[in-house]
């Protein structure tokens with residue numbers, strides 16, 4: 001059985017993904033919280049699923065490097081599923097940048113070193129990405145396309161502060177959109193490089209999902225639901241099913257793709273809908 005690494009493995013989506021991947025993989029659940037990991041392992045045990053666990057703050061590159069080495073030592077890595085993240089009600093703008101943007105960068109870079117032919121990675125972005133993608137121009141790309149710049153974190157924070165002032169909006173919300181946009185775009189910018197090693201890399205874009213995070217963002221979810229065809233919370237199992245498909249052989253010709261699981265938000269805000 002190949003190794004399946006799930007970051008944010010103790011979170012709402014992480015556990016649902018572990019349940020679906022657990023029967024056919026050697027699981028490594030990764031989370032910043034030992035308490036949450038213990039509870040997740042117990043939940044999975046009750047379902048007959050065994051998993052190893054690793055505490056790791058993904059915003060610490062040394063920690064992510066050690067994590068990648070540990071995963072590789074467990075056996076051949078077949079999938080890396082990166083769900084760990086923070087939402088605007090959970091953290092300040094600078095912390096959101098560290099976890100959602102830098103954390104994703106470290107996961108992609110460090111696991112690229114240890115993943116091999118036939119494996120695949122899936123990252124989790126957000127519908128906020130699509131709103132950003134429509135408005136992002138050169139000034140944003142000049143920052144988000146250079147994560148290897150030693151000043152990347154500083155420049156990202158400056159960009160976010162400027163956008164928050166200009167839009168008269170809270171910096172944490174802007175940080176979430178910009179950091180998820182980076183994550184989405186960097187995932188897709190890596191399709192060619194990853195395939196040089198025979199690895200696929202894709203992205204899932206959730207809408208409003210019924211997890212602790214989704215419920216904490218109720219006001220924002222109500223605003224975005226107005227632009228969806230399917231005006232309900234998606235389930236963590238619907239995200240897990242999309243992730244399982246993208247990591248499976250059935251998606252063997254799919255890389256650099258974004259699979260929205262968003263009630264039609266991306267579609268309805270892009271294409272003039274018939275009958276409206």
Ligand SMILES: NC(=O)c1ccc[n+]([C@@H]2O[C@H](COP(=O)([O-])OP(=O)(O)OC[C@H]3O[C@@H](n4cnc5c(N)ncnc54)[C@H](O)[C@@H]3O)[C@@H](O)[C@H]2O)c1
Pocket residue numbers: 007008009010011012013014030031032033036056057058059083084085086087099103124125126127205206207208209210211212213214215
């Ligand atoms: N729930 C939604 O409605 C929704 C919508 C769009 C996008 N998302 C994204 O989906 C992903 C999963 O969200 P969820 O709903 O399962 O949330 P969740 O809060 O249930 O799970 C996220 C997990 O990430 C972990 N985490 C946070 N910071 C970390 C760090 N520094 N290092 C390692 N782990 C860390 C948390 O402890 C938590 O267990 C997130 O990236 C989120 O931004 C969620």
